[in-house]
Amino acid sequence: xxxxxxxxxxxxxxxxxxxxxxxxxxxxxxxxxxxxxxxxxxxxxxxxxxxxxxxxxxxxxxxxxxxxxxxxxxxxxxxxxxxxxxxxxxxxxxxxxxxxxxxxxxxxxxxxxxxxxxxxxxxxxxxxxxxxxxxxxxxxxxxxxxxxxxxxxxxxxxxxxxxxxxxxxxxxxxxxxxxxxxxxxxxxxxxxxxxxxxxxxxxxxxxxxxxxxxxxxxxxxxxxxxxxxxxxxxxxxxxxxxxxxxxxxxx
Numbered sequence: 001x002x003x004x005x006x007x008x009x010x011x012x013x014x015x016x017x018x019x020x021x022x023x024x025x026x027x028x029x030x031x032x033x034x035x036x037x038x039x040x041x042x043x044x045x046x047x048x049x050x051x052x053x054x055x056x057x058x059x060x061x062x063x064x065x066x067x068x069x070x071x072x073x074x075x076x077x078x079x080x081x082x083x084x085x086x087x088x089x090x091x092x093x094x095x096x097x098x099x100x101x102x103x104x105x106x107x108x109x110x111x112x113x114x115x116x117x118x119x120x121x122x123x124x125x126x127x128x129x130x131x132x133x134x135x136x137x138x139x140x141x142x143x144x145x146x147x148x149x150x151x152x153x154x155x156x157x158x159x160x161x162x163x164x165x166x167x168x169x170x171x172x173x174x175x176x177x178x179x180x181x182x183x184x185x186x187x188x189x190x191x192x193x194x195x196x197x198x199x200x201x202x203x204x205x206x207x208x209x210x211x212x213x214x215x216x217x218x219x220x221x222x223x224x225x226x227x228x229x230x231x232x233x234x235x236x237x238x239x240x241x242x243x244x245x246x247x248x249x250x251x
Contacts (some may be wrong), residue, residue, distance in 0.1 A: 001026040001170055001201045002078070007046055007056030009039075016042045017053070018226040022203075024170065029192065029202040031216035031233075033209075035246055039225040040205045044172050047203070048080040049073045060170070077169030081159040081176065089148035093139060093158060096147050097130035098123075100162040126165075133161045137191050153184030160191065170201040177208040189214050209237075221245065 002024040009017040017039045024030040032040050045051040047058055049070035058066045060078055068076075087096055134140040137157045142150065150158060156176050163171050176192070177185040189211060192202060206212050212219060213233045221228040221236055223245040229236060236242050 001061060002047070002203065003057075003059040004043070004047060005057050005059075007043065007053045007058070009042055009046060009051065009053050016225050017046070017056075018224075020056070020222065020225065021227060022220045022230070024201055024203045025217070026201050027196065027199055028217040029196055029204060029215045031212045031219040032203065032205045032222065033207070033212060033219060033236075034222035034228070037224075038222040038245075040222055041174060043222070044080065044174050044203075044205055048078070048172055074166055074168075077167070078172070079163045079166050079168045079170075080172035080174065081156070081163060082174055087147040087150070087155055087158055089146065091147055092144050093134065093147055093150065094127070094130055094143040096158060097133065097161055097165050098126050100165040130161075130165065133164050136194070137161060138187065151184075153180040153188065156180055156184075156188060157191065160188070164195070168200060170203065171195075173202060173204045173206075175206055176204065177206055177211045185211055 004023070005021045007017050007020045008015065020039065020043055022030065022032065032043065034040055042051065046053045046056075049065070049068055049072070053066065056066070057064060060073070060076055063076070065073055065076065065078070091099065131140060131143065134143055137160070139154060139157060139161065142154070147155070147158060160171070160173075160176070173192070176188050180188065185208065192215060196202060204212070204215065216233060218230065219233050219236050220230045221239075221242050228241055228245055229239050231239075
């Protein structure tokens with residue numbers, strides 16, 4: 001589904017990523033871990049199209065998307081969430097989802113007058129889809145509440161819901177468990193697994209090793225901007241290089 005090869009990125013002469021690479025298989029959950037400063041979030045920014053790499057290649061379904069902006073990648077089915085939730089705080093929970101729905105005829109002024117029937121039908125379909133998504137993650141009863149009133153964990157679920165409004169092939173998750181209570185982390189994990197079972201591919205950056213162990217089919221470990229090792233969770237936690245990376249001050 002997703003292939004990242006030879007990605008290098010420097011800021012002010014300081015290399016943050018050095019020939020970084022990973023592969024995310026279709027209908028699987030791929031984890032990326034590493035100590036602070038390992039370049040994980042920068043890598044996700046490059047894959048999501050928010051930062052251009054100095055070199056390297058990003059492919060989605062065999063197509064080179066390295067030079068595409070983030071909105072074009074979203075149209076191809078690659079979307080992401082952020083470590084710090086970016087909800088539209090003054091809109092309701094439902095409106096946050098409707099805002100994310102792409103390609104609505106009502107976005108064009110003249111179509112609201114000449115194609116009012118189509119606009120109304122699309123809006124009704126979008127509302128129905130948004131409510132169904134909110135129902136499956138347990139936020140349906142909060143649909144009319146302002147997004148700012150949600151808890152930290154609920155905001156993480158809201159970001160995931162907005163991503164689902166785009167009918168994604170693959171979702172990049174940047175620390176979905178950060179700042180979230182243990183019960184909510186379990187709830188988020190169950191939602192991710194259910195979406196995986198329905199065909200959505202995931203790439204997850206996460207510091208919570210319990211969450212990584214619970215979710216990920218394959219794990220890539222990064223340190224100082226480059227690949228350290230990869231394998232199943234049981235394999236990487238038994239690797240002395242991983243232990244040294246976390247305990248040896250590489251960040």
